[in-house]
Amino acid sequence: MNPVAAVHDRRGESALTARRRRIRIMTNAFSRQTVEAIASGDPPWLRSQRLAAWQTFEKLPLPTMRDVEWQRFDLRALKLDKIGVPDSHATISEKLGPLAPELARKGVVLCDMRTAIAKHADIVREYLGKSIAPGEPRKFAALHGAFWKTGTFLYVPSGVKIADPLEAAHEFSGHGVAGFPHTLVVLEPGAEATLVQKFIGGPQDGANGVPNIHASGTELFVKEGAHLHYVSLQNFAPNVFDFTLKRAHVARDAEIDWVLGMFGASFQRYDVECVMEGEGGTSFMYAAAVLDDHQQFGQFTRQHHKTGNTVSDLMFKNVLRDSAVSSYAGMIRVEKNANGTNAYQANRNLVLSDKARCDTKPILEIESNQLRCTHGATVGRLEEQQLFYLRSRGLTEGQARDVLIEAFLDPVLARIQVESVQKEFAELVHRKVVR
Amino acid sequence: MSTASDQLLRGQYKEGFHDDLKIVHKVPKGLSHDVVDYMCDVKDEPRWMRDFRHRSLDLFLKQGLPAWLPGLRDEIDYNEMTYYVSPVEKSARRWEDVPAEIRRTYDKLGIAKEEQKLLGGLGAQIDSEMAYHNIQETLAKQGVVFLSCDDGLRQYPEIFREHFSKAIPPEDNKFAALNSAFWSGGSFVYIPKGVKCDIPLSVYFRINAEQFGQFERTLIVVDDGAFCHYVEGCSAPVYTTNSLHSAVVEIFVKDRARCRYTTIQNWSTDVYNLVTKRAFLYKSAVMEWVDGNLGSKRTVKYPSCYFMGEGGHGEVLSLASADKGMWQDAGAKMVFYAPNCTGRINSKSISGHGGRASYRGLVQVNPPAGNCRVQVNCDALILDERSRTDTYPTMEVDGDLATVEHEASVSNVSEEQLFYLMSRGVKKEDAVSMIVNGFIEPIVKELPMEFAVEINRLINLQMEGSVG
DSSP: OOHHHHHHHTTOOOHHHHHHHSOOOOOSSSSHHHHHHHHTTSOHHHHHHHHHHHHHHHHSOOOOTTSGGGTTOOGGGOOGGGOOOOOHHHHEEEEEEOOOHHHHHTTOEEEEHHHHHHHOHHHHHHHTTTSSOTTOSOHHHHHHHHHOOOEEEEEEOTTOBOOSOEEEEEEEOOSSOEEOOEEEEEEOTTOEEEEEEEEEEOOOSOSOSSOEEEEEEEEEEEOTTOEEEEEEEEEEOSSEEEEEEEEEEEOTTOEEEEEEEEOOOSEEEEEEEEEEOSTTOEEEEEEEEEEOTTOEEEEEEEEEEOSSSOEEEEEEEEEEOTTOEEEEEEEEEEOTTOTTEEEEEEEEEEEOOTTOEEEEEEEEEEOOSSEEEEEEEEEEOOOHHHHHHHHHTTOOHHHHHHHHHHHHHHHHHTTOOOHHHHHHHHHHHHHHHOO | OOOHHHHHHTTOOTTOOOOOOOOSEEOOSSOOHHHHHHHHHHHTOOHHHHHHHHHHHHHHHHOOOOTTOOSOTTTOOGGGSBOOEESOSSOBSSGGGSOHHHHHHHHHTTOOGGGGGGOSEEEEEETTEEEEEEEOHHHHHTTOEEEEHHHHHHHOHHHHHHHTTTSSOTTSOHHHHHHHHHOOOOEEEEEOTTOEEEEEEEEEEEOOSSSBEEOOEEEEEEOTTOEEEEEEEEEOOOOSSOEEEOOEEEEEEOTTOEEEEEEEEOOOTTEEEEEEEEEEEOTTOEEEEEEEEOOOSEEEEOOEEEEOSTTOEEEEEEEEEEOTTOEEEEEEEEEEOSSSOEEEEEEEEEEOTTOEEEEEEEEEEOTTOOSEEEEEEEEEEEOSTTOEEEEEEEEEEESSOEEEEEEEEEEOOOHHHHHHHHHTTOOHHHHHHHHHHHHHHHHHTTSOHHHHHHHHHHHHHHHTTOOO
């Protein structure tokens, strides 16, 4: 091809083609009636939240490749109109626990969202939808907001420190169905907890048929001096389109340590944000993703420093093989008068195939002047020298490659403070890396 | 740090005056195909150029702004602008032939005849037309061509047509279309094979008219193995209304050739500076952009290197200083279409007195590129709590074709550094000045001496009263 022509064709999509690309949604399962059916039995405040979210969903157009954030992703394979009635109870089974009886006596609550609304309405009402509001202009978060049914509720009262990790596994099943788990975590001042969430399952018989849609929302409130270690693993079967939104609010002297793993699903859009709301707050956000085949991952992170003297650190590491596509966009946003902010952001990509495609866009928006903000992004290959070194020690080329890939992701795994979870995470990586 | 508004507040934006010039040609304000026809008639242009201009105007009217570009949507009233104003009949070869009043303008700006001794060639554009263009005898004898772009079209139609709009077609973006419709002035440079043009060719752009759009067009062709250094500067009077400067600069660096393009942009704070600059690099070519942005209301400019031949090397050194009332949206692009190329972007920005400095960049690696390396470094210094700085880099890599590295940092003038200097008896103001000068030094040292001196002077001026 004439390279000059290629230069201009890349983005030269005409408005007409874009309009053709725009998918008209004929929502059958997704309608106001089904929202109302879902809401029957809900308290009125929750019902109005759902309807508000549904309004937002209806108002927003489906993202297309014309939208800057979506230019690598084609959602045409997602057939919203072909998806069955979105009752999460039927499609997601949850396993929570274990919660020791003495913790329950101290007031710790770990239960599914339905129980939470029935038994702990006051607390739930105080926090639910306060972070991910029904009016938030995100198409799939709004869909989630209207239809979520299952999910996890964790409440840790002031000063209660939980040493053992709590687990919440959400298993997705069925074909051409939707799942919308919601997670709400509240750590009262001085509380400590570890929550490990697993998002697994999906259609088992290969990548045929209508894809499942999975949209989850996670709201985390870490109050004064509290400490949350939050681990989340996503390992869906192929043929799942996953939309994830996680947001943490970090109060004064509080800390959140995130470790996020992304391995499955054919498409994933992952939004993860920390909002630093009190002095002395800290967020360490670490993530690892391994993509192969035709997997497409979009990762959007936001470190939002509303208050000064806060620290946020972020490291997203991606390994791309085959025809995988990844697109990372990370924002560090420092508001006016958030002096004393210290923010760091790193996105490292290892590209192992000539057909893979990798974009990275680390963004800084700074309106304070007493601070230190840095970011770094790299896209690269395995170092020949390192491969040579390992091969000279007797490893085959494949073995050497695997060792280096696992070593590349190791700094993320090392952030997991629970040994058994770390092992499980490592196992997932290993299974995906070694061929 | 710069500049225009801040100096103006203290009466120091010395370029902020305007002169009453006798106007030879002027069109009524507003965009229209009639204006295009009028310009073509005045310039006596060939048919293909007239068609090109009309087509470009249609494209401009049809095209929206790129989705990634914030602002500018309702800011500019294109129909309030005047698209062609010329105080001169034709470009003079001798300084004496330039109308006396325009000579006086340039004398006030310090573009005196003496400076010509340091330069290989000098050009001066006022409003829409080049008032003066001349080149040293010795260079002319070697076949170096340095003309106004309009004269380039007239005198070298083959080279002109072969390259014109090939790097930046009017379809590229809205402002390129606008320029393509109304372009006037700018330079046409051709450096023949193997000729090393060691002394810089320099052009000064001046806007004098009010609510005016300046659309200079520069086309530089550096043939195989040749070298050229092109330097441009600019300024405008301070009015209460806005003006628009939308240039297109196309550079073709052929096999093993090298080109350096230096800009010191110091528009007044009522000028929208929306510029498209792009260089095509062929086999083993070297392109260096040195881009200093010190003025304007809003600058949107990302000098680009497009690697079309194997083994090219591109560099962008970008210095932006955003003062009160300014938004410097500057950056760089590196786009690879060939293997074994390397690129480096080094950006430094300072924002103070409520200014906003944004780095926006693109690194894109496309097949058949391979084994390419790009390194991007952005450093931003933010001087007070009213100011803002952003970094918007985008890296798009197709396959395992490249190693791309990006690093950016934002910081303030640290207490520690200040304390260290002040404990050595340096006044606080001088200490801040020293730190800022040290911060931009890696870029300033790449500038021609006269420009480096000028920038340091501007920065020091701006530092006055910035501490307290």
